[in-house]
Each structure stands twice: as structure tokens, then as C-alpha cells.
Amino acid sequence: xxxxxxxxxxxxxxxxxxxxxxxxxxxxxxxxxxxxxxxxxxxxxxxxxxxxxxxxxxxxxxxxxxxxxxxxxxxxxxxxxxxxxxxxxxxxxxxxxxxxxxxxxxxxxxxxxxxxxxxxxxxxxxxxxxxxxxxxxxxxxxxxxxxxxxxxxxxxxxxx
Amino acid sequence: xxxxxxxxxxxxxxxxxxxxxxxxxxxxxxxxxxxxxxxxxxxxxxxxxxxxxxxxxxxxxxxxxxxxxxxxxxxxxxxxxxxxxxxxxxxxxxxxxxxxxxxxxxxxxxxxxxxxxxxxxxxxxxxxxxxxxxxxxx
Numbered sequence: 001x002x003x004x005x006x007x008x009x010x011x012x013x014x015x016x017x018x019x020x021x022x023x024x025x026x027x028x029x030x031x032x033x034x035x036x037x038x039x040x041x042x043x044x045x046x047x048x049x050x051x052x053x054x055x056x057x058x059x060x061x062x063x064x065x066x067x068x069x070x071x072x073x074x075x076x077x078x079x080x081x082x083x084x085x086x087x088x089x090x091x092x093x094x095x096x097x098x099x100x101x102x103x104x105x106x107x108x109x110x111x112x113x114x115x116x117x118x119x120x121x122x123x124x125x126x127x128x129x130x131x132x133x134x135x136x137x138x139x140x141x142x143x144x145x146x147x148x149x150x151x152x153x154x155x156x157x158x159x160x
Numbered sequence: 161x162x163x164x165x166x167x168x169x170x171x172x173x174x175x176x177x178x179x180x181x182x183x184x185x186x187x188x189x190x191x192x193x194x195x196x197x198x199x200x201x202x203x204x205x206x207x208x209x210x211x212x213x214x215x216x217x218x219x220x221x222x223x224x225x226x227x228x229x230x231x232x233x234x235x236x237x238x239x240x241x242x243x244x245x246x247x248x249x250x251x252x253x254x255x256x257x258x259x260x261x262x263x264x265x266x267x268x269x270x271x272x273x274x275x276x277x278x279x280x281x282x283x284x285x286x287x288x289x290x291x292x293x294x295x296x297x298x
Contacts, residue, residue, distance in 0.1 A: 002172055002174045002175040003172060003173070003174060003175075004170070004171070004172035004175045004180065005169075005170070005171055005172070006168065006169070006170050006259075007168070007169040007170075007171075008166065008167070008168055008230065008259060008261055009165075009166070009167040009169075010164070010165070010166050010167075010230055010261075010287065010289075011164070011165055011167075012162055012163060012164035012165070013163070014162045014163060015162040015164050015196075015197070015198060015199075015200050015289070016200060020164065020200065020202070020287075022230065022287060024232050024259045026257050026258050026259055027257070029238065029255065031241075031253070031255070032238060032239045032241075032255070033238055033239075034238050036175075037175075038175070040175060040176070042176070043182065068253075069253075070241075070252075070253055070255055070258075071252070074168070074170065074182075076184050082189055082192065082193060082194050083192040083193070085191075085192075085226075087265065088262075088263070090246075090249060090251055091249070098246055098247045098249040098251075098271070099265040099267055099271070100246060100251070100262055100263065100264070100265060101226075101227065101228075101262055101263025101264045101265040101266075102191065102224075102225075102226055102263050102265060103263055104189065104191070104192070104226055106185075106186050106187070107186045107226075107228075107263060108166075108168055108184040108186055108261075109260075109261060109262040109263060110168060110170075110259075110260060110261055110262070111244075111251065111252060111260045111261070111262045112244065112251065112252025112253050112254055112258065112260055113251065113252050114250055114251060114252045114253065116250065139251075156170075156182075158175075
């Protein structure tokens with residue numbers, strides 16, 4: 001097993017009368033255990049120069065290994081323009097994904113990713129359901145830039 | 161304006177052949193500006209099992225902006241987790257000790273952030289750093 005830790009430090013001295021200071025460290029473990037995640041995409045970069053909705057990370061590569069588990073996704077907008085953003089979504093870039101939020105220049109996120117494929121009936125693909133892990137695009141991670149300015153997006157997936 | 165920063169440090173000495181050491185710091189600005197976010201909601205609550213509960217209601221006041229949310233599962237039993245939902249879509253699991261930090265679009269009133277405890281009731285902390293919300297008249 002590997003030991004990977006993610007620490008967040010969230011601080012402000014003036015967002016309230018009292019200072020805000022949140023610090024939390026987690027170890028990235030496999031689902032339901034204390035065993036460390038051992039697989040990763042490594043740190044990847046993609047330059048996006050289009051304002052069209054597109055896939056950033058496709059479920060197709062992960063559906064058998066992340067579904068119903070404890071995968072984590074890191075994404076950063078490496079741009080410096082604070083008036084331009086990358087709108088991150090989860091779903092089918094050919095349809096209308098659920099939008100998570102906007103990463104403006106310099107913003108980052110770290111969130112769990114269920115990467116759950118569904119089958120033709122719209123429910124989770126499982127043996128009990130009678131479904132298969134056919135790629136249905138339903139939990140791809142999508143991205144829509146605010147404009148077509150070329151912007152480098154960094155991402156990394158930790159999975160089991 | 162306020163100055164709030166969020167720093168991530170990702171490290172591992174044995175996940176890859178070479179050490180992983182990644183650091184990212186973001187100053188939390190209002191949408192499209194260099195003015196700091198100046199509103200916060202910070203709570204700790206126990207999430208029951210059996211249903212998905214709204215933790216954050218998306219409101220028109222915060223829609224399409226640069227809100228950020230931090231969520232932590234404060235449990236210690238590695239087999240238990242909370243499911244995190246956005247707009248009724250299950251996006252992932254936070255096992256005991258896990259945290260997440262992400263922007264919140266809240267584009268429509270239906271894009272609430274929901275949580276459901278699986279296995280047992282669990283304590284969750286969250287902080288929403290935002291630039292506005294629509295208050296509900298009493």
C-alpha cells in the first residue's frame with residue numbers, strides 16, 4: 001500500500017471578527033479500509049482553448065475501478081485571470097451535466113468521485129440490477145471554459 | 161473585503177517511484193474579481209442515516225458565483241461514510257476522516273448540496289464561503 005495525504009489549510013483573519021483557521025489532513029484510503037490508495041493517473045495537464053462543453057476526465061477509463069469506491073479528483077485552473085473560469089460538471093458532455101462550480105484562475109478543487117456508471121434503465125449498473133458496466137457517460141467530469149482563451153487545467157485522479 | 165486562502169498539500173513518498181509533493185494555494189475571490197469573498201457559514205452537525213438531507217440550500221443570491229465549500233467527515237470508523245450529492249446527483253463518498261473542497265455553482269434552486277450517512281449517523285463539518293445568499297423571510 002501507499003500512503004498519500006492531502007492537507008487543507010483554510011485561513012482568514014478578517015472574514016469574521018474572529019480568525020478562521022481550518023486545517024485537516026486525510027489519508028487517501030481504499031473504500032471502507034485504512035489501506036492506502038495505490039493507483040493514480042499522475043498529474044496531467046490539458047490546454048483548453050474552447051468555450052464548448054467537453055470532457056476533462058472520462059469515466060470510461062475508470063468505471064470498473066472507481067465505481068462505489070473512494071476515488072479522489074484534484075483539478076486546478078492554472079490560469080491567472082481572475083475573470084475567467086472553468087465550469088466543472090459531472091455528467092454527459094453530450095447532454096446537460098450537473099454543474100459543480102467554477103474554478104477561476106488559480107482555484108483548485110479536491111472532491112470524491114463515485115464514477116458510477118448506469119445502464120440503460122438509468123440505475124446503477126450492477127449484477128443485482130442486471131446491468132453491465134457499459135460506458136454511459138453519466139459521471140464523466142466535464143469542463144466548460146468561460147471563453148476560448150487557452151487555459152491549462154491540471155488534474156490528477158487517485159483511485160483503487 | 162476579506163482575504164481568505166485555501167492551501168492544498170498533497171504528498172506521498174511511495175505512491176509513485178518518485179515522491180509526490182504538490183501544493184496549491186487559492187485566494188478566494190468573488191466571481192470575476194480580485195475582491196475577496198466576505199461571507200461564511202460554518203457548521204458542525206450530525207447527519208442521520210436513512211435519507212438525503214440538504215446541507216446547503218442553493219439560493220438565487222449565490223447562483224453562478226464563486227462560492228467554495230469545504231466538507232469534512234469527522235467520523236473515525238473507516239467503514240462508514242457519507243454520500244455527497246449535488247442537485248440530487250451522488251458525486252462521491254467521504255469516508256471517516258475524509259474532506260472535500262470544491263466550488264459551488266448553485267446555478268438553480270435545485271442544486272442543493274445534500275448528504276446521507278451510510279452505516280451510522282456521522283458528524284460532518286462544513287464551511288460555505290460565499291458572496292451572497294437569499295434569506296428566507298420568517
